Amino acid sequence: GAGVSQSPSNKVTEKGKDVELRCDPISGHTALYWYRQRLGQGLEFLIYFQGNSAPDKSGLPSDRFSAERTGESVSTLTIQRTQQEDSAVYLCASSSPQEPTNEKLFFGSGTQLSVL
Amino acid sequence: GIQVEQSPPDLILQEGANSTLRCNFSDSVNNLQWFHQNPWGQLINLFYIPSGTKQNGRLSATTVATERYSLLYISSSQTTDSGVYFCAPRGGYQKVTFGTGTKLQVIP
Numbered sequence: 001g002a003g004v005s006q007s008p009s010n011k012v013t014e015k016g017k018d019v020e021l022r023c024d025p026i027s028g029h030t031a032l033y034w035y036r037q038r039l040g041q042g043l044e045f046l047i048y049f050q051g052n053s054a055p056d057k058s059g060l061p062s063d064r065f066s067a068e069r070t071g072e073s074v075s076t077l078t079i080q081r082t083q084q085e086d087s088a089v090y091l092c093a094s095s096s097p098q099e100p101t102n103e104k105l106f107f108g109s110g111t112q113l114s115v116l
Numbered sequence: 117g118i119q120v121e122q123s124p125p126d127l128i129l130q131e132g133a134n135s136t137l138r139c140n141f142s143d144s145v146n147n148l149q150w151f152h153q154n155p156w157g158q159l160i161n162l163f164y165i166p167s168g169t170k171q172n173g174r175l176s177a178t179t180v181a182t183e184r185y186s187l188l189y190i191s192s193s194q195t196t197d198s199g200v201y202f203c204a205p206r207g208g209y210q211k212v213t214f215g216t217g218t219k220l221q222v223i224p
Contacts, residue, residue, distance in 0.1 A: 103147050
């Protein structure tokens with residue numbers, strides 16, 4: 001597609017439920033990132049996929065968080081047993097870091113997650 | 117990973133004023149980007165600037181990689197410049213790390 005697409009744009013869930021957030025990166029982009037942004041705060045790194053390399057999961061805050069990516073395509077971020085502190089905007093970004101002229105990071109519009 | 121510090125954390129400008137935002141980073145980088153997050157939350161890439169100077173209209177950026185800092189200049193500020201500005205460096209093929217941002221408010 002023309003840009004990074006995230007769905008849903010908004011998700012309201014009850015504490016304890018599982019949620020799945022989806023990201024469609026720009027076609028051909030080998031790198032994909034998930035970040036979390038709490039209200040009024042900066043971007044907190046969660047996970048980084050680069051091609052066929054093992055993902056960098058160092059930012060996942062707990063084992064309730066996991067993410068998968070199918071090849072160089074769609075990624076899904078799953079949060080199990082959601083807690084109120086998980087409420088935030090979850091942002092996805094993609095880039096093509098192996099092409100020096102095209103390393104810019106492009107962001108989706110995010111998923112606003114509210115845990116009641 | 118790379119540590120990133122941005123200053124100032126908050127900035128209020130009168131419309132028409134100029135300003136400089138600073139980003140210091142702890143390690144060598146081969147990629148540095150500046151982003152603007154508008155009041156609706158959308159992140160827009162302003163510059164990809166691992167070294168040297170670039171200009172885009174009223175905005176320009178300079179990165180001195182050997183001294184581990186980057187500067188974003190805003191001239192003749194407008195109310196539409198309001199939002200949060202993030203610096204995001206990357207070393208090698210590591211993850212892109214974001215600074216804590218500078219929150220800018222331009223008042224008419």
